[in-house]
Amino acid sequence: MNEARPLKPPMRGSVPCVNITTAGGTAINLRNLTVRFDVLSRPPVLAVDNVSLSIRAGEFVSLVGPSGCGKTTILNLLTGLLPVTYEGEVTIAGRKPTPGNPDIAYMLARDSLLPWRTALGNAAYGLEIRHVPQAEREAHARELLEKVGLGAFCDAYPKALSHGMRQRCALARTFCLGSPVFLMDEPFGALDAQTKLQLEDVLMDLWSAEQRTVLFVTHDLAEAVALSDRVVVMSARPGRIVADVPINLPRPRSVRAMQKDEAFHHLYAELWGLLEQGSLER
Numbered sequence: 522m523n524e525a526r527p528l529k530p531p532m533r534g535s536v537p538c539v540n541i542t543t544a545g546g547t548a549i550n551l552r553n554l555t556v557r558f559d560v561l562s563r564p565p566v567l568a569v570d571n572v573s574l575s576i577r578a579g580e581f582v583s584l585v586g587p588s589g590c591g592k593t594t595i596l597n598l599l600t601g602l603l604p605v606t607y608e609g610e611v612t613i614a615g616r617k618p619t620p621g622n623p624d625i626a627y628m629l630a631r632d633s634l635l636p637w638r639t640a641l642g643n644a645a646y647g648l649e650i651r652h653v654p655q656a657e658r659e660a661h662a663r664e665l666l667e668k669v670g671l672g673a674f675c676d677a678y679p680k681a682l683s684h685g686m687r688q689r690c691a692l693a694r695t696f697c698l699g700s701p702v703f704l705m706d707e708p709f710g711a712l713d714a715q716t717k718l719q720l721e722d723v724l725m726d727l728w729s730a731e732q733r734t735v736l737f738v739t740h741d742l743a744e745a746v747a748l749s750d751r752v753v754v755m756s757a758r759p760g761r762i763v764a765d766v767p768i769n770l771p772r773p774r775s776v777r778a779m780q781k782d783e784a785f786h787h788l789y790a791e792l793w794g795l796l797e798q799g800s801l802e803r
């Protein structure tokens with residue numbers, strides 16, 4: 522079947538980049554999504570319960586909720602890699618999830634850099650798989666490593682990089698892919714507070730310039746408020762959406778400067794209340 526692919530990235534040379542003309546269209550759509558896991562000799566675990574969520578192209582949406590409420594399950598489902606049957610509808614750019622979908626880049630808390638590749642080799646890896654010529658992919662990867670503050674470490678191997686530097690490299694790799702949709706699962710969750718703020722600002726700079734659609738999972742409400750256009754709050758398992766809060770703070774944002782902003786703290790307190798309320802349900 523020949524379906525339209527509204528979010529397929531066009532090429533900058535042979536390096537893919539985001540088709541900004543799709544901004545405002547629906548990038549991710551979940552409708553009445555319910556997920557149960559079969560557990561041997563026990564009743565199935567209801568992980569996600571009737572979740573509906575629509576994310577526009579170019580939007581930055583955070584998903585917060587108590588541990589075990591199904592956040593990672595939703596991201597895994599969107600990648601098409603989770604071998605689980607579900608009820609409801611899940612689409613990305615109007616299509617069902619499929620493994621290896623080039624529209625998606627996935628970033629996790631642990632960087633999963635390839636230890637035998639340099640920072641440059643890691644950042645360029647996705648484009649290599651997509652057969653972008655070496656000179657072009659390396660130029661693009663180098664540019665992104667500069668932007669994330671790793672320009673002087675292109676030739677370093679992961680073992681010589683701190684955890685913060687490795688996550689910078691993973692961020693460069695994620696943006697280098699050119700995928701219009703990013704799924705990020707607590708990407709800064711294992712960093713110290715200061716490094717985390719620095720990387721959040723790096724992410725904001727890159728995202729402002731490139732306008733990818735981001736579904737960002739975090740347990741850090743300050744991070745969610747600082748980065749997002751909307752914060753979606755889930756209940757304790759089985760995960761349901763208890764609130765969808767618009768974050769109308771002006772952009773561009775400096776995450777570090779925002780720590781002193783009154784409106785930021787107001788939203789933070791509001792979200793805490795919603796999260797606590799959702800944690801008590803069921």
Ligand SMILES: Nc1ncnc2c1ncn2[C@@H]1O[C@H](COP(=O)(O)OP(=O)(O)O)[C@@H](O)[C@H]1O
Binds near residue numbers: 558588591593595
């Ligand atoms: N492969 C699996 N098999 C059985 N249960 C699972 C599996 N993956 C996740 N679960 C269960 O589904 C629920 C949601 O998990 P998860 O999506 O990882 O939560 P979160 O990311 O919000 O912490 C949890 O109760 C977890 O134990």
Ligand SMILES: [Mg+2]
Binds near residue numbers: 592593594
């Ligand atoms: Mg998780």
